[in-house]
Amino acid sequence: MGELFTLPVLLGILYSGIRLATPYLFAAVGETFAQRSGVLNLGVEGIMLMGAYTGFFVGMKSGNIWLGLLAAALVGILMGLLMSVISITLQAEQGISGIGLHLFGLGLSSLLFKTTLGSVESINGFKPVRIPLLADIPYVGEVLFNHNILVYAAFLLVPLSAWFLNKTTFGLKIRAVGQNPQAADTLGVNVIRVRYFCVCLGGMLAGIAGASLSIALINLFQENMTNGMGFIAVALVYFGGWRPYGVLLGALLFSFVNAFQLWIQVKGINIPSDFAIMMPYVLTILALAFATKRAQQPAALTKPFERGEN
Amino acid sequence: MKSTFSRMMALVLLVVILAAGCAPQATPAPTEEAATAFKVAIVMPSSITDMAFSQSMFEGLKKVQTTMGGESAMEIAYSENLFSVPDAAAAIRDYADKGYNLVIAHGSQYGTSLEQVAPDFPETSFAWGTSLDTFQASGINNVFAYQAEAQQGGYVLGTIAALMSKTGIIGETGPVDAGDAKLYIEGFQKGAEAAKPGTQVSVTYTGSFSDVSLMATAAETHIAAGADMLTGSSQSVVGAIGVAKDKGAFWFGTQWDQTSLAPTAVVASQVYDWSGIITDMIASAQKGVMGGKSYTLTFKNGGLVIVYNPAIEVPADVKAAADAAIAGINDGTIVP
Numbered sequence: 001m002g003e004l005f006t007l008p009v010l011l012g013i014l015y016s017g018i019r020l021a022t023p024y025l026f027a028a029v030g031e032t033f034a035q036r037s038g039v040l041n042l043g044v045e046g047i048m049l050m051g052a053y054t055g056f057f058v059g060m061k062s063g064n065i066w067l068g069l070l071a072a073a074l075v076g077i078l079m080g081l082l083m084s085v086i087s088i089t090l091q092a093e094q095g096i097s098g099i100g101l102h103l104f105g106l107g108l109s110s111l112l113f114k115t116t117l118g119s120v121e122s123i124n125g126f127k128p129v130r131i132p133l134l135a136d137i138p139y140v141g142e143v144l145f146n147h148n149i150l151v152y153a154a155f156l157l158v159p160l161s162a163w164f165l166n167k168t169t170f171g172l173k174i175r176a177v178g179q180n181p182q183a184a185d186t187l188g189v190n191v192i193r194v195r196y197f198c199v200c201l202g203g204m205l206a207g208i209a210g211a212s213l214s215i216a217l218i219n220l221f222q223e224n225m226t227n228g229m230g231f232i233a234v235a236l237v238y239f240g241g242w243r244p245y246g247v248l249l250g251a252l253l254f255s256f257v258n259a260f261q262l263w264i265q266v267k268g269i270n271i272p273s274d275f276a277i278m279m280p281y282v283l284t285i286l287a288l289a290f291a292t293k294r295a296q297q298p299a300a301l302t303k304p305f306e307r308g309e310n
Numbered sequence: 311m312k313s314t315f316s317r318m319m320a321l322v323l324l325v326v327i328l329a330a331g332c333a334p335q336a337t338p339a340p341t342e343e344a345a346t347a348f349k350v351a352i353v354m355p356s357s358i359t360d361m362a363f364s365q366s367m368f369e370g371l372k373k374v375q376t377t378m379g380g381e382s383a384m385e386i387a388y389s390e391n392l393f394s395v396p397d398a399a400a401a402i403r404d405y406a407d408k409g410y411n412l413v414i415a416h417g418s419q420y421g422t423s424l425e426q427v428a429p430d431f432p433e434t435s436f437a438w439g440t441s442l443d444t445f446q447a448s449g450i451n452n453v454f455a456y457q458a459e460a461q462q463g464g465y466v467l468g469t470i471a472a473l474m475s476k477t478g479i480i481g482e483t484g485p486v487d488a489g490d491a492k493l494y495i496e497g498f499q500k501g502a503e504a505a506k507p508g509t510q511v512s513v514t515y516t517g518s519f520s521d522v523s524l525m526a527t528a529a530e531t532h533i534a535a536g537a538d539m540l541t542g543s544s545q546s547v548v549g550a551i552g553v554a555k556d557k558g559a560f561w562f563g564t565q566w567d568q569t570s571l572a573p574t575a576v577v578a579s580q581v582y583d584w585s586g587i588i589t590d591m592i593a594s595a596q597k598g599v600m601g602g603k604s605y606t607l608t609f610k611n612g613g614l615v616i617v618y619n620p621a622i623e624v625p626a627d628v629k630a631a632a633d634a635a636i637a638g639i640n641d642g643t644i645v646p
Contacts, residue, residue: 008534008535012530012531012534012535015530015534016527016530016531016534019527019530020523020524020527023523110357110391114357114359118359119359119361119570120359120360120361120548120571121570121571122548122551122552122555122571122572213522213523217523217526218522218523218526218548218549218552219552220522220548220549220552220571222360222520222522222545222546222548223356223357223359223391224391224520225520225522225523227518227520227521227522227523227546229523258524258527259527259531262514262524262527262528262531263531263535265512265513265514265515266481266512266514266531266532266535267512267535268512272487273487273513273514273515273517274487274515274517276515277515277516277517278517
């Protein structure tokens with residue numbers, strides 16, 4: 001066990017954990033906005049796949065990965081718009097329409113991949129950007145401040161979103177709409193418009209989450225490459241108590257434990273690999289069961305809003 | 311109330327349409343109905359472009375189709391991405407029901423389903439792998455079984471990796487500690503340790519066949535631990551190959567030639583050529599022997615091939631050691 005807690009191993013866990021957490025942060029913070037406004041979007045996974053495909057395809061064909069990122073964000077907004085129409089305007093059951101959106105994204109991204117690319121190829125994604133001075137800090141500098149631009153963006157998104165939700169007037173409107181839409185409505189807040197905005201913002205961030213895999217971290221597109229990440233992102237929102245900093249904590253816990261269990265295996269610590277693989281999930285479930293306060297849950301979550309009812 | 315109900319109905323309809331539209335569909339090859347065409351259907355856990363297990367089988371089928379004289383002689387239908395066993399079982403039954411002559415269930419997880427479906431269609435041949443169990447013990451005579459002796463190529467690639475490694479550390483990363491991946495990974499380890507005693511081989515499993523992100527992180531971890539030679543199994547290794555390329559490590563592929571993913575990093579791949587087995591199964595079925603045979607892919611029968619990447623220089627003495635390992639495996643002096 002001794003050789004597991006050496007400096008290179010701890011730095012390795014830090015580096016891999018930060019990279020692993022990046023797509024979860026984009027997707028889960030985006031989903032936090034949607035849920036705070038009262039809409040449960042279970043289709044995050046499908047949006048991520050569409051974002052991953054679009055980012056890769058546009059980045060490859062245009063030779064400009066920034067354009068790919070922009071396209072992924074736009075497709076994310078469109079998917080969010082589709083979810084909004086179905087669940088806000090048509091007031092469909094949110095859980096079911098989210099699953100539908102997931103299947104739609106899964107199928108469409110696979111179909112488009114087959115017809116336009118046909119085989120797995122790699123792309124030159126976003127390169128690491130070394131931040132001067134900070135990256136010169138002994139030991140942790142290289143590990144923390146030599147990542148690609150999307151990694152930094154994902155971590156900056158957390159304080160930015162917390163400020164936006166808690167300190168701005170629009171953030172107050174979002175929270176009001178998620179807690180008590182009838183009251184918000186009587187005070188002149190356009191409930192429908194706020195919810196559309198939040199679900200589309202969540203969609204955009206989920207699209208970017210997918211692109212962070214296909215053009216920044218892994219730099220290729222494969223069918224169903226998100227492999228359930230979108231659903232874990234939804235779980236992280238509950239884990240984080242609907243707060244961006246809570247989501248950050250959950251994403252980091254899950255990712256660090258995942259990076260840690262790989263090191264356990266690499267170092268040949270004698271426990272079955274199945275137990276190592278289970279670790280991040282078991283810990284997340286335990287933390288969910290003991291640490292989260294459901295009191296934080298937006299009161300109107302999953303409830304469609306109709307003007308003039310009650 | 312009525313409006314809520316009709317909305318719900320509309321939604322359920324929408325979801326059903328979406329699900330039906332997007333679920334992996336049976337895609338019969340477009341062909342005119344030739345009376346003599348031998349009809350083969352295959353159910354696969356991943357996609358025909360996975361650069362690994364499913365692609366190797368699909369390309370094998372296409373090769374046989376070309377040899378037999380094209381679509382008029384042999385028809386191929388396939389269902390891909392059916393990792394879920396109940397979905398796959400339904401597809402297998404469906405193909406048998408539609409009169410396909412040979413239905414291949416390409417995944418060891420499909421075994422129990424096949425055991426249930428096969429007795430209902432005695433006129434149809436079935437095949438599954440990787441396994442050597444044809445269910446003859448339970449009185450079923452229309453099932454073929456096949457397995458790749460993945461440890462053979464693993465041993466040879468492990469030999470090359472150990473001799474080329476500068477750090478003496480090798481990283482292997484697989485999906486689950488079972489089946490084809492286990493055979494390959496253990497063979498690789500054995501080959502590396504035999505070629506250069508003292509070589510340190512670390513093994514990780516991610517617990518998933520499709521988690522590209524975690525597989526990439528596993529490769530990252532091996533490299534951070536000092537490995538300069540990497541290998542791995544399953545379709546999710548595409549992420550790990552990218553990491554090897556970016557960090558200047560070398561990669562060894564299995565199941566399919568993975569050179570195109572990283573021409574500067576992939577040294578060599580063990581490629582599965584299923585065409586010989588497929589040809590024999592078709593010939594058997596046409597003669598009325600519907601199953602009962604189990605096949606293996608080996609170097610000896612040409613089912614396993616080591617494909618080198620011409621862009622990466624492998625020293626002559628290392629190549630000679632690899633050829634010696636293949637010869638030793640073929641004459642039985644080396645048991646990987």
